[in-house]
Amino acid sequence: MTTSSNKRSFGWLALLTGLVAATTIGIVALLINIFERKQEARTPFAKVVVVNEISTDPKPWGLNFPQQYEDYLKTVDDDYTDFGGNHALPPSKLEEHPWLKRLFAGYAFSIDYREARGHAHMLADQEVTKRVTDVQQAGACLHCHASIIPTYRRIGMEQLGQDVTAKTLGESYNHDAVMAGFKAVSQRTYEEVHAELEKTPDHFQSGESDDPHAHMGSAHPVSCIDCHDPDTMAIRVTRPGFILGINKLAHSDDPVPHLPSIKKWRDEGAKGMYDPNLHATRQELRSFVCGQCHVEYYCANKMTLTFPWSNGLKVEDLEAEWDNTEFPADEEGTAGGKFYDYVHKETGTKVYKAQHPEFELWSQGIHASAGVSCADCHMPYEKTGATKTSSHWVRSPMLNINKACQTCHNVPEQELKERVDVIQNRTRSLIDRSAAGVTEMFDAIMAVQKNGATEDELQPIRDLQRKAMWRLDYIASENSKGFHASQESARILAESIDYSRQAIAKCYQLGTKPDSAPAKPKADASTDSDAADE
Helix, strand or coil: CCHHHHHHHHHHHHHHHHHHHHHHHHHHHHHHHHHHHHHHHHCCCCCCCCCCCCCCCHHHHHHHCHHHHHHHHHHHCCCCECCECCCCCCCEHHHHCCHHHHHCCCCHHHCCCECCCCHHHHHHHHHHCHHHHCCCCEHHHHHHHCCCHHHHHHHHHHHCCCCCCHHHHCCCCCHHHHHHHHHHHCCCEHHHHHHHHHHCCCCCCCCCCCCCCCECCCECCCCHHHCECCCCCCECCCCHHHHHHHHHHHHCCCCCCCCHHHHHHHHCCCCCCCCHHHHCCHHHHHHHHHHCCCCCCECCCCCCCECCCCCCCCHHHHHHHHHCCECCECCCCCECCECCCEECCCCCCEECCCCCCHHHHHHCCHHHHCCCCHHHHHCCEEEECCEEEECCCCCCHHHCHHHHCCCCCCCCHHHHHHHHHHHHHHHHHHHHHHHHHHHHHHHHHHHHHHCCCCHHHHHHHHHHHHHHHHHHHHHHCCCCCCHHHHHHHHHHHHHHHHHHHHHHHHHHHCCCCCCCCCCCCCCCCCCCCCCCCC
């Protein structure tokens, strides 16, 4: 073999060795990459700090989830839309719509009622509203405005005789203790329950806070722990009101086709309690976490906070539960009586106050039927670098049409906005017409009362008044202005107008026409009525 032949052979051998080495390195790199991705899938976030079941302060969570925390902080800085949003000083609904003062005459909402702001504002706004500073409110209001579950657990553990320390409080959700604490404080005053919030240790602050933005000590508005398991970050429901309410709904005959896990649970025999954290799908939970608070409920101090879902989720289903509800008697065996929210000060009729039934109205709409959750529109997915997350800048989809709507609707942004504007403006117009009917009804009732109508004569008129007011308030206080279920909203407002006109006609039948001059609105809250904050 010649020298040149040896050199060629050596060159081929070196080349082959290089190719094998390069291929080996490439395969190893690929395997390492696959391994790392699998590890990332098993642990989808890096735990910089440990959070647990008493970590109500969202800041430490933000060290582990900076993108979500930055989004959460943006809820203090939302733009204002035509039908809700955010302001340094939110507009007064009472000034924009004076008929609200008459609708809520005798109730705390007649003295202060402003546009809602974002989640990070919700406790601070509640602490300063005249509805709380000027009127005695129930501590049940903090069920939704504060990150209160550790406080329920602490009080419940004390009642159950369990060892209560920061360590034991932070170990687990402890369902039984949370429920016991929830029932124990539901009928206490706002100040008493707020004081309990400040006593509950936080994993990082241990009850002390040097944060100038902290709310009355260590109390925080709804935050990460209210919707996520601190160990796994899985979405979960924590609010006792919802857990009890959705169980009642599951045991009802309401078909709820938009909640397939309830149908499955019923088909399997409806055994025990329907537990949303055990039975619901992840897509359902993306609505349930919002339904913990964006609903109709009773939260004054005559009985435990209640979601009225025993008959279903339609407006008449909720009304039927209130119609059949009796307040519990007190220790002396007195009090009790039929349920009502407040006594309407102009007419003396006991009426219901709707809160903000977004979950119930969404349940009647086309998006729920199509399997679209609350989070799909209000917390749409976003991509930051290589990471896809659900935006925690919870806000109106109209401020984020591209990501909130156009993911499903292949329609220009302006056209989508115009479609929503049509629905909301039509609903607004129907609300105004319903309000005109209701206020004319007040004048008619006051006129027949002035002319000596008996209570027996007034009773059927009072029933119509309650129905008309309930339906108007139901849609006027719901935050989508009809968008969540446009036809259902129109139906409900049409019924409100009909009930008002029936009441006016019955007043005419008593032989007396109402005064031509409208009655002067009475805006102060009665001291003998229930008062509850939304």
